[in-house]
Amino acid sequence: MSTQTPRPVVVGYDDSPAGELALEWAVREADRLDRPLKVVVARGMLWSTSPGFGPAVPWPEDLDQQLVARAKEHVASLSPRCEVTTESIVGTPAAVLVTESDDAELVVVGRRHHSKLGELVEGSTSAQVVAHASCPVVVADRQAPSGADAPVVVAVDGSAANEPALAFAFERAASVAAPVVAVHSWTLDVPDTFDTAWLSAEHxxxxxxxxxxxxxxxxxxxxxxxxxxxxRKVLRRNLPVESVLEKADNAQMIVVGSRGHGGFVGLLLGSVSQGLLHRDRPCPLAVVHAERSES
Structure with missing residues (x-):
C-alpha cells in the first residue's frame, strides 16, 4: 500500500522585510497544519548579454546559495521541528510560485507596498499569485492577533464557488478555537438617491x-x-470590500473566495480578492479558489 506525500506549505523568500514576514508566518502555519515547509528562492529570468553570447543569470549563484542558507537558518531558529526543504529556481517569483501551487497545500507570499498605479503598471507578485495559483494563497504582509478572541472573517456570497472559502475559514477557526465572522453584502445597481424613485421601503x-x-x-x-x-452573521448593504474591512479590525485573517479571473481581467476590472489585496488591511488575506485539482 502506498502512502501519499503530504502537500507542503510553500513560501517565496527573498530576504526583504516582506519576505521575512512571509517566512515567519509560513513556518507557524506549517507547524499548525503538521505539514512540511518548502522555501522557494526565485533567481530571476535568463537574459541574453548581447547577440551571440548566450543567456546569463542576473542573480549570481553564490548570492543565491547564501540566501538559501539564511532561509534554512531562520526556519531552524523559529521551529527546530519543522521539516523544511529549500530550492532555488530560475524564473520570476510569481511564475515560480504559481507553478509550485500545483502541488502545494498552501502558498504564502509577502507583499511590498507600492502605490496602486505602480502595482498596476509594473505588476505585483502577490497579485499575480493570488490571481493564478491553483491552491489557497495567503498574503502574509501583516502581523495579526492569534488569540482565541481574534476572529476569522470570511466573505459570503451564497454561490457554489464560495464554498471552498467557507471550508477554509471554518476549518481554520476550528483548529484555533476562534470565532467566525461571516460577512454578506448586497447593493442595488442604482445610486442611493434613485431608491425612492422606483423602490418602496417595503420592497x-x-x-x-x-x-x-x-x-x-x-x-x-x-x-x-x-x-x-x-x-457571527453580518449583513451589510454596502460594497463587499468595505463590508469585510468594517469587521476586520481585530481579525487574525480575512478569507475570500476567487473565481479565478486572473491577468488583466482581475487587475483592471477588479474583484473582491484584488480589492482587499490592495487595501490597508489589519491582518493577512487568504484567497481560496473555486476549484483545484487533486492528485
Missing part, C-alpha cells in the same frame, strides 16, 4: 430579507458541521 425590506436568507442558507451546513464554533 427594500423584502430585498434585505432575501439577502439574509442567502447568508443563512450558505452558512447552515458549516454551522451544523462545526457546532462548537461561535458564528
Amino acid at each position: 427594500i425590506v423584502e430585498l434585505e430579507s432575501h439577502e439574509q436568507k442567502v447568508l443563512d442558507d450558505a452558512l447552515a451546513p458549516w454551522v451544523a458541521k462545526f457546532p462548537e464554533l461561535e458564528v
